[in-house]
Amino acid sequence: MTPLLAVEDLRVSFPTHSGRVEVVKGISFTLGRERLGIVGESGSGKSMTGRSILKLIRKPGLVTADRMEFDGIDLTALSEHQMRAIRGARISMVMQDPKFSLNPVMTVGEQIAEALLTHQKLARKDVHQRVIAMLEAVRINDPERVAKLYPHEVSGGMGQRVMIAMMLIPEPELLIADEPTSALDVSVQAQVLDIIDELVRNKGMGLILISHDLALVSRYCDRILVMNAGTIVEECAAGELANAQHPYTRGLLAAMPTIDEAREELPVLDRTQWAGT
Amino acid sequence: MSFEPSTVAPAPSPGLAGRKARRRAGTVLGFLITLALTFLGLLAITFFIGRVVPIDPVLSVVGDRATQAQYDAAKVAMGLDQPLIMQFVTYVGNVLTGDLGQSVSTGRPVIEDLSRFFPATLEMATLGILIGVLLGVPLGVTAAARQGSWVDQIIRVVGLMGYSVPAFWLGLVGLAIFYARLRWVGGPGRLDIFYDGLVSPVTGMILIDSLLAGEIDIFWNAVTHLILPASVLGFFSLAYIARMTRSFMLDQLGQEFVTTARVKGVPERVVIWRHAFNPIRVPLITVIGLSYAGLLEGSVMIETVFSWPGIGNYLTTALLNADMNAVLGSTLVIGAVFIFINKISDVLYRVLDPRAK
Numbered sequence A: 001m002t003p004l005l006a007v008e009d010l011r012v013s014f015p016t017h018s019g020r021v022e023v024v025k026g027i028s029f030t031l032g033r034e035r036l037g038i039v040g041e042s043g044s045g046k047s048m049t050g051r052s053i054l055k056l057i058r059k060p061g062l063v064t065a066d067r068m069e070f071d072g073i074d075l076t077a078l079s080e081h082q083m084r085a086i087r088g089a090r091i092s093m094v095m096q097d098p099k100f101s102l103n104p105v106m107t108v109g110e111q112i113a114e115a116l117l118t119h120q121k122l123a124r125k126d127v128h129q130r131v132i133a134m135l136e137a138v139r140i141n142d143p144e145r146v147a148k149l150y151p152h153e154v155s156g157g158m159g160q161r162v163m164i165a166m167m168l169i170p171e172p173e174l175l176i177a178d179e180p181t182s183a184l185d186v187s188v189q190a191q192v193l194d195i196i197d198e199l200v201r202n203k204g205m206g207l208i209l210i211s212h213d214l215a216l217v218s219r220y221c222d223r224i225l226v227m228n229a230g231t232i233v234e235e236c237a238a239g240e241l242a243n244a245q246h247p248y249t250r251g252l253l254a255a256m257p258t259i260d261e262a263r264e265e266l267p268v269l270d271r272t273q274w275a276g277t
Numbered sequence B: 001m002s003f004e005p006s007t008v009a010p011a012p013s014p015g016l017a018g019r020k021a022r023r024r025a026g027t028v029l030g031f032l033i034t035l036a037l038t039f040l041g042l043l044a045i046t047f048f049i050g051r052v053v054p055i056d057p058v059l060s061v062v063g064d065r066a067t068q069a070q071y072d073a074a075k076v077a078m079g080l081d082q083p084l085i086m087q088f089v090t091y092v093g094n095v096l097t098g099d100l101g102q103s104v105s106t107g108r109p110v111i112e113d114l115s116r117f118f119p120a121t122l123e124m125a126t127l128g129i130l131i132g133v134l135l136g137v138p139l140g141v142t143a144a145a146r147q148g149s150w151v152d153q154i155i156r157v158v159g160l161m162g163y164s165v166p167a168f169w170l171g172l173v174g175l176a177i178f179y180a181r182l183r184w185v186g187g188p189g190r191l192d193i194f195y196d197g198l199v200s201p202v203t204g205m206i207l208i209d210s211l212l213a214g215e216i217d218i219f220w221n222a223v224t225h226l227i228l229p230a231s232v233l234g235f236f237s238l239a240y241i242a243r244m245t246r247s248f249m250l251d252q253l254g255q256e257f258v259t260t261a262r263v264k265g266v267p268e269r270v271v272i273w274r275h276a277f278n279p280i281r282v283p284l285i286t287v288i289g290l291s292y293a294g295l296l297e298g299s300v301m302i303e304t305v306f307s308w309p310g311i312g313n314y315l316t317t318a319l320l321n322a323d324m325n326a327v328l329g330s331t332l333v334i335g336a337v338f339i340f341i342n343k344i345s346d347v348l349y350r351v352l353d354p355r356a357k
Helices: A046-053 A082-085 A108-117 A126-135 A156-168 A186-203 A214-220 A238-243 A247-254 B014-052 B055-061 B070-078 B084-098 B108-146 B151-165 B165-179 B206-212 B215-255 B256-263 B267-294 B300-305 B309-321 B326-351
Strands: A005-018 A021-030 A035-039 A062-064 A069-072 A089-096 A174-178 A205-213 A223-228 A231-237
Touching: A005 A046, A005 B215, A021 A046, A021 A231, A035 A046, A035 A214, A046 A069, A046 A174, A046 A205, A046 B108, A046 B309, A062 B326, A082 A108, A089 A156, A089 A238, A108 A156, A108 B084, A156 A186, A156 B256, A156 B309, A174 A186, A186 A214, A214 A238, A223 A238, A231 A238, A231 A247, A238 A247, A238 B055, B014 B070, B014 B084, B014 B326, B055 B070, B055 B084, B108 B151, B108 B256, B108 B267, B108 B309, B108 B326, B165 B215, B165 B300, B206 B215, B215 B267, B215 B300, B300 B309
Parallel strands: A035 A205, A035 A223, A089 A174, A174 A205
Antiparallel strands: A005 A021, A005 A062, A005 A069, A223 A231
16 A cells, blocks of 8 residues: 655755755655654754645745655645645645634634635535534534634634634645644643544544644654654654653653652753764 | 633624614714814914914014004904914814915915815825825735845835935936927926816816816826826835835735645635735735825925925925915814824724724
């Protein structure tokens, strides 16, 4: 079976005063219809990886890859126009903070409908029905009323559910969730992830969950990639995370407090153990 | 606004409709009161500044060869022997009845002069701002969408010219080329001499008056006279509007919701105009409103070069002749224009930005 997504030697670089700086340094992975977690600290290149799959890195950023295939389609060879037919329709992305990622002057309903209408021609009545059904699917009560609200009139958790509705309404096959809960209160994080999890499983989609939260990723994913300084340092099944080998992963795990411990100080990463950065 | 409850407030029930209408009436009333107070403040400032400037309005009426007796008589006749506060009350009363006094230099009531000069400026400024907006906004958007490209560079150079080239020079060169050499446009003045005074003024704007009278010839003649000065004015507001549009757009194009739109697969044209441009309409209205108000003050340079009987010329002449009634009257009109444009902008904000409701 061909994988849903195959990435080989993906590199992302940006020009600076002292030459080009690579933020993703040749990573390779494949993804089936499964849930893949990418974890790493800020600046490890995990978000850039997600965005380069959608070819959303704008100039002067530069993305190269030996191979980047989605469902047998060579993404590196697609024009911007062809890429637009993939974006939203087949690969979609849930962004980080609904406060900034929803258009402030369009109603929630209009924004969800736009995601659908960009890829399909539908009668206005059908569009409305689909939008309402999708809002129900992300567990929004009274969807008729919420569809008429503007983003500033909904809460963060609700905004993120609207975001999920918008990204899933064209029924893509792969969803990239880029830190979907880091801007939310802890109390609604689980709720939002449960919704993503349920919809992804039901539709048999692939999921890439990008996060810096090890516990969260190991709970919602089948497989985990650990990234550090633009490279993948560890790849393991979610259940095997406790047996991780790489010193960086071990360091991250050691820094997680547990509820019944009495450590005076949490350990700090000793970066000299690996790349020497 | 920053605090958002996790559930949304319940929708108002239909029984509240009456209360809502009353609240709206209250808003309109409050709006009218602030308008009146702003206007009163404007009157007070122009009046008192007009009285403290070292210009003797009596002297400009009687001339410097008048005897002391004549001078005193004129002073009493003009009401200037009264205490300042009484003069102000009288002045406000007069303004409310539409009496702005007599102009010393033209010998006509100031209100009559203004109704003649202001429409000329209004006509030119309106066409100028239309040119500035219709060209400046798309240019600014294009420059931002193609930031750093040669298109952006050309637009930047055009904008820089708009900032740095003096208006009178551009006006003179324009006349030399398009009027004297090419004969594409009319010369100075609002109409050719043989059309002058043929249409009776209704609004004072020849374009509208000629259409009302059904005089198409006069309309086209007025257009050929208006197009050059309006273009020169338009060029300056274009430069400013394009630059501001570009910087607003760059700001929006870097926002996350623009990336969201791209993630959805929305075509770039829609990303730019629907997602990035719509949110900047509100700040853009402020910029356009201020440019328009600036043009309505009248440009003395342009009006002089094109022999345009506008308010800039009128005000300058009045100032040079110590014609205080005309100065106060003109200032009042210009101030009223600013207040009016500000109020219109306020209303438009509420229409265009859901967050301002």
